[in-house]
Amino acid sequence: MGNNAIEVRGLRVVRGGSVVIESLDLSVPVGQVVGLLGPSGSGKTTLMRAVVGSQVVDGGTVMVLGQPAGSASLRSRVGYVTQAPSVYADLTVHENLRYAAAILRVEDGEVQRSLQEVDLADKQKRIIGTLSGGERARVSLAIALLGSPDLLVLDEPTVGLDPVLRRDLWAMFRRLTERGVSLLVSSHVMDEAARCDRLVLMRGGGVLADATLDELLARTRTGDAEAAFLLLVDEAAGAAA
Ligand SMILES: Nc1ncnc2c1ncn2[C@@H]1O[C@H](COP(=O)(O)OP(=O)(O)OP(=O)(O)O)[C@@H](O)[C@H]1O
Ligand SMILES: [Mg+2]
Secondary structure, eight states, X not given: OTTEEEEEEEEEEEETTEEEEEEEEEEEETTOEEEEEOOTTSSHHHHHHHHHTOSOOSEEEEEETTEETTOGGGTTTEEEEOSSOOSOTTSBHXXXXXXXXXXXXXXXXXXXXXXXXXXXXXXXXXXXXXXOHHHHHHHHHHHHHTTOOSEEXXXXXXXXXXXXXXXXXXXXXXXXXXXXXXXXXXXXXXXXXXXXXXXXXXXXXXXXXXXXXXXXXXXXXXXXXXXXXXXXXXXXXXXXX
């Protein structure tokens, strides 16, 4: 395991009768933000589900914080924000957090700590349905932060957020890593690549590259993550032909 928060070896996943992930390896070092980038359908959510233990896997090993993914002992050590919002629209912010805290069996004090972390303490009495999209996204994040997890798995947390909110969120991710928290964050937005310590580029259920942005740019002689990604896609297509 070494110093890795996540270690995936030879992961194979079949969904709806099709092989969605063939044989995937991935390491997420402790205290780093690893960005999972790739087009729609490339397997980002499937991989994240395998990491949090909500995906049936057909082969390989997925170790999280030294335990097999999905272990009961990981429940409050891993925070997960799904791609689709998973909060109750007719409850208040506070009620949503209290409910999640009860399920996770974390102390009530965690609710206020978490709300402060995402800057929503003053909106806790609001019904979720009356919040803006960005505020709602932060409620999901607050739920994931309950119990001060050591690993956060965030599926496209910045979709639909304005540039200011995205910047604030990334600043928060950085504060978390300074405390030793590890993050696996998926995104469609290649310009978020520059904010990650490492990048994993996915395509067709496989990993095209797993490197730092600098390594990726040097290897592909390109100027940004998007250009590097497109070059790697073309290379892979050329190699297959
Ligand atoms: N329940 C399912 N049954 C069958 N196939 C599925 C199921 N869920 C996902 N898939 C397929 O698995 C592949 C990977 O899907 P996944 O949701 O992991 O992609 P993604 O990279 O997260 O995409 P997006 O960026 O659109 O969220 C896709 O081809 C998808 O159609
Ligand atoms: Mg997805």
